Amino acid sequence: MIPYSAPIDDMRFTLTHVVGLPKLADLPGFDAVTPDLVDAVLEEAGKLARDVLAPLNTVGDKEGATLENGVVRTASGFKDAYWKYVEGGWNSVPFDPEWGGQGLPWALALPIQEMWQSANMSFSLCPMLNQGAVELLTAHGSEEQKKLYLEKMIAGEWAGTMNLTEPQAGSDVGAVRTKADPQGDGTYRISGQKIFITYGEHDYTDNIIHLVLARTPTAPAGVKGISLFVVPKFLVNADGSLGARNDVRCAGLEHKLGIHASPTAVMAFGDNDACIGYLVGEENRGIEYMFTMMNNARLGVGLQGVSIAERAYQQARDYAKSRVQSRALTGKDPSPVAIIHHPDVRRMLLTMKSQIEAARALSYLTAFALDNAHHNPDEAARKHHAALNDLLTPITKAWCTDLGVELTSLGVQIHGGMGFVEETGAAQHYRDARIAPIYEGTNGIQANDLVFRKVIRDGGAAAFALLAEIKEVAAQAKDGPGDDLVTIGSNLAEAARATEQATTWLLETGKADPAAAAAGAVNYLRLFGITIGGYLTAKGMLAAAEQLRQPGADAKFLDAKMITGRFYADQILPTAQGLLQPIVAGHRSVMALAEEQF
Incomplete structure (x- = not known):
């Protein structure tokens, strides 16, 4: 298994130019969130992920955890790694300073957690569940319970x-x-x-x-x-x-x-x-309280889809650069070339890269909305971002984890036969990713939550508000310089139109025929995910195009951002329109068979 390297450049770009992390510095309590702090935090977290957690990933997969006489022993090195993580203060990043937390925004905590999850998904689950428990007790615990438990849970003790x-x-x-x-x-x-x-x-x-x-x-x-x-x-x-x-x-x-x-x-x-x-x-009132923890965990699990796909992408990319097989389709040289020169391998790598970047942006945007919902001093802004966070949470959990499985599978495919054997490590990413669409509420449950609680319940207000923003960005891109922006703007507008039509149909149908709405719910969530991914990709391309005009710009990185976005526009966004018919008409066949006919 290749070493893990945190994609800090893309994390920083996404936070700054797509999600809007600098705006959080204006909110009460977040004034310390300067570019220098963000850079330092990301760099140091990346070192821990690369040097401490990632080398244990294969060890943990092979050894597992064991139960002996009622005592659970974790895999070799995991306990020591946990205490290096705790001693670095990483467990306390997003929590209330009153109980020993650092009070930093979730929009910064999430990229850090992405690193832990990419480096070692099994390890990351312990801190992830603990942070949800902290959030729950902070919101609903008595003062006595907070005093007894929070400080040591936040410290990681x-x-x-x-x-x-x-x-x-x-x-x-x-x-x-x-x-x-x-x-x-x-x-x-x-x-x-x-x-x-x-x-x-x-x-x-x-x-x-x-x-x-x-x-x-x-x-x-x-x-x-x-x-x-x-x-x-x-x-x-x-x-x-x-x-x-x-x-x-x-x-x-x-x-x-x-x-x-x-x-x-x-x-x-x-x-x-x-x-x-x-x-x-x-x-x-236990379910009500537990939803505080579950929603926190759902965001964390959605991020797992991004994280494990990123790790699989890095491994597949490096393998494709080193694996020599078959001659190139262009030129007369009969010598075999690295498989990254073959068009289908490039298609698979760009399918991974473009959707990882889109899903990363969605995860960070959900955290940004959460920060504003809790800290924005303007009541209307708080309500807007709370509604946005509610809408995005099931999409983040389900769309990103479905992608985690699909893209780690592509990682195995790029390795060919070597991906199907355990020695390369590609299979572990695929196996690890498969749990994420299941736990913290299956993705079918997330789709029903999106349709019935997040769209139908408020008459589509949050969905239509987001779609209005998406259409604005599509219009900006269509008016932007260059064919790449025009293409993503046009295709994003079509995807937004399909999502709007599907939303209208659900509002007209869902209450009278909930089974029909539920039959299309998974496709609706996927449609919305693809569309939001295109929206955030377009925002990134607009920012990259602007930066390319500035002196001293990182042309290599920005040009890759434009090309990757164009691939999303050409290959991913057009699939959105194909989901409309299964949503609005597919329920007839879904519910047609009698039980004994299966």
């Missing part, structure tokens, strides 16, 4: 987990059976089993803070009867010191297709009827 899934209750969280019996002293006795718990047990930290969904004895049925509890591995004394071991244990580890070094645990609560939990907020 303790880690947090999310406990939703049960054997009989996967995506249907309302079917949760884990019990929480009140003890009359403010505590609850928790009993039940959770499965698929990422880093549910590990050897990185002294304590693990489990956030557990459970049902109290008098709770109503379904999701309205779910409450949320803090269940620490070790109880925490009033002074913050560790107390007795709680009655929670790892009953097993799953044997998975990928992410072998990430311990996916079966967690047993209350085997001895002595598992103590503490209610977060009010009873029966």
